[in-house]
Amino acid sequence: MSISSKIVDDVVAAGIEFVTTVPCKQLAGVIDEVEARPEIYHIPSNKEDEGMGLCAGAFMGGKKPMIIMQNTAIGVTINTLATLTQFYRMPLPMLISYRGELREPVACQVEMAVHTKALLNQLLIPTFHFHAEADAEELPEILKYTFMCNKPVAILTDASFWGGYGDQ
Amino acid sequence: MIRSEILKEIAPILRDQLVVCNIGIPSQELHAIDDQPSNFYMLGTMGLASSIGLGLALAQPKPVVVIDGDGSILTNMGTLPTIANNVAKNYILMIIDNGSYGSTGDQPTYTGKKTSLAKVAEACGCERVIECRDVDTGTVLQEALDSGEMTIMVVKCDSGNAKMPVITMDPVVIRDRFMKAVQA
Numbered sequence: 001m002s003i004s005s006k007i008v009d010d011v012v013a014a015g016i017e018f019v020t021t022v023p024c025k026q027l028a029g030v031i032d033e034v035e036a037r038p039e040i041y042h043i044p045s046n047k048e049d050e051g052m053g054l055c056a057g058a059f060m061g062g063k064k065p066m067i068i069m070q071n072t073a074i075g076v077t078i079n080t081l082a083t084l085t086q087f088y089r090m091p092l093p094m095l096i097s098y099r100g101e102l103r104e105p106v107a108c109q110v111e112m113a114v115h116t117k118a119l120l121n122q123l124l125i126p127t128f129h130f131h132a133e134a135d136a137e138e139l140p141e142i143l144k145y146t147f148m149c150n151k152p153v154a155i156l157t158d159a160s161f162w163g164g165y166g167d168q
Numbered sequence: 169m170i171r172s173e174i175l176k177e178i179a180p181i182l183r184d185q186l187v188v189c190n191i192g193i194p195s196q197e198l199h200a201i202d203d204q205p206s207n208f209y210m211l212g213t214m215g216l217a218s219s220i221g222l223g224l225a226l227a228q229p230k231p232v233v234v235i236d237g238d239g240s241i242l243t244n245m246g247t248l249p250t251i252a253n254n255v256a257k258n259y260i261l262m263i264i265d266n267g268s269y270g271s272t273g274d275q276p277t278y279t280g281k282k283t284s285l286a287k288v289a290e291a292c293g294c295e296r297v298i299e300c301r302d303v304d305t306g307t308v309l310q311e312a313l314d315s316g317e318m319t320i321m322v323v324k325c326d327s328g329n330a331k332m333p334v335i336t337m338d339p340v341v342i343r344d345r346f347m348k349a350v351q352a
């Protein structure tokens with residue numbers, strides 16, 4: 001079974017029915033899986049703060065939400081995380097493609113990578129980092145934890161976790 | 169008419185609906201005019217009322233009325249394609265278009281100049297888009313609720329704010345009582 005389908009199996013098993021995505025090359029397989037599952041309403045967003053608004057509404061409507069996005073989105077969503085998700089105490093698992101780590105071919109991605117954990121730390125967002133495929137075994141517990149504590153929770157997934165960029 | 173006059177007029181219609189209200193003075197006005205547990209007041213996060221309302225409408229069957237503003241839609245213009253392509257028949261987006269950023273001192277927005285949000289919404293693929301005058305808001309809103317179709321309203325009105333107190337209710341209380349109203 002591919003890692004993408006294993007991840008989405010865990011998402012479905014956690015009762016998550018509403019998933020918004022902003023694409024990243026590393027997340028393409030997961031996004032395809034999300035789109036293919038009948039248990040999930042997949043709603044692509046144009047920007048990540050918009051997606052967090054959709055997730056807030058879905059949560060208040062009784063659905064467990066999730067956002068899938070790239071780490072550059074942390075730069076876009078700090079205000080939303082602080083004044084919506086955290087201020088109203090809403091749960092939000094964030095599956096994040098962690099660009100700019102080892103095996104990264106695009107120099108500019110490193111510029112946000114160096115801020116990613118510092119910003120998440122500053123926001124007091126519980127953060128988990130998947131580097132090897134076996135790290136994903138914790139995903140079911142992380143999802144359970146997110147809906148237990150009603151907080152946004154970050155799951156950073158780097159290039160090594162996804163198997164790199166082929167020849168690059 | 170200014171926004172607060174419109175809200176006073178449509179309060180009897182809004183009372184029985186789930187309402188997501190835009191940040192700042194719009195929420196303060198609605199809260200002062202007719203506070204209801206079925207009102208979700210945004211205390212921060214400019215631009216996301218339409219997105220919160222869409223997520224809510226897609227997640228459950230009750231009608232959802234979003235009270236938004238032209239400045240807020242301009243901040244989150246990407247919301248209109250998302251709305252158009254994820255049709256929720258129980259979703260009404262009411263954009264109070266007074267051509268200004270009311271909560272920050274009535275600075276003009278582009279919708280008071282060349283930009284038409286109704287045309288933008290149509291170009292994004294929204295199918296039931298109605299631009300109306302302030303005095304017709306109640307009639308158009310009631311028709312939208314009766315139609316059972318997703319509706320985007322653009323209400324052209326005057327710029328201006330009523331003096332209302334800041335909302336001091338705790339956000340978790342706002343959210344909790346709203347979720348109970350959703351489930352009721």
